[in-house]
Amino acid sequence: MNKVPMTAGGFQSLKEELRWRQQEERPRIIEAISEARSHGDLSENAEYHAAKEQQSLNEGRVNELEDLVARAEVIDVSKLTGEKVKFGATVVVVDEDSEEERTYQIVGDQEADVKSGRISISSPIARALIGKEVGESIEVNAPGGARGYEIVRVQFI
Structure with missing residues (x-):
């Protein structure tokens, strides 16, 4: 497992993006999927497919951020x-x-x-x-x- 060097500010930015994606963006996307599902036939439902794609992209970025945070080597420049x-x-x-x-x-x-x-x-x-x-x-x-x-x-x- 290779360490990823970063400054304290960079580490905080990654943690904040991770928090936002998990606690704000994820519930918003789940709500959008639920809303689109209620519109009926999923095979021709563009809103549903767009929301599922957003979910996939968000979860991919969450996984990437979790990996980076776990491997972070925070260097205090001061x-x-x-x-x-x-x-x-x-x-x-x-x-x-x-x-x-x-x-x-x-x-x-x-x-x-x-x-x-x-x-x-x-x-x-x-x-x-x-x-x-x-x-x-x-x-x-x-x-x-x-x-x-x-x-x-x-x-x-």
């Missing part, structure tokens, strides 16, 4: 220190071509959100950053070609 980039680090880099500064936090796969600067530990840029220190340069093979970055700051917040 207790991490050091000079090297590791899981949970917030890293400020400068694009060597455009001089544009970017900030990324390295998080678990489930909590990644590039728009808010949270990148997955398994992403190409995170893999290139892991183990490096301030002042070092990295090269990342991105879909648009290789990009060079210099690490400006590493912090754990």
Whole structure:
């Protein structure tokens, strides 16, 4: 059973989604199935089939969330220190071509959100950053070609 690294915030989000799916979404879907059943012939009842499909999708996600919560290895980023980039680090880099500064936090796969600067530990840029220190340069093979970055700051917040 492989552990899944995640931040405390990511773990809380998963637990909240699991609670919502089990305690709110599941009863709503059961009610929709019951309502559709009361309309008669199930073979041609689109509402019934749609509700059953929703139930299947919801239960699949519940199973996935239960698995992730059970295998979660919650890492308290505020207790991490050091000079090297590791899981949970917030890293400020400068694009060597455009001089544009970017900030990324390295998080678990489930909590990644590039728009808010949270990148997955398994992403190409995170893999290139892991183990490096301030002042070092990295090269990342991105879909648009290789990009060079210099690490400006590493912090754990």
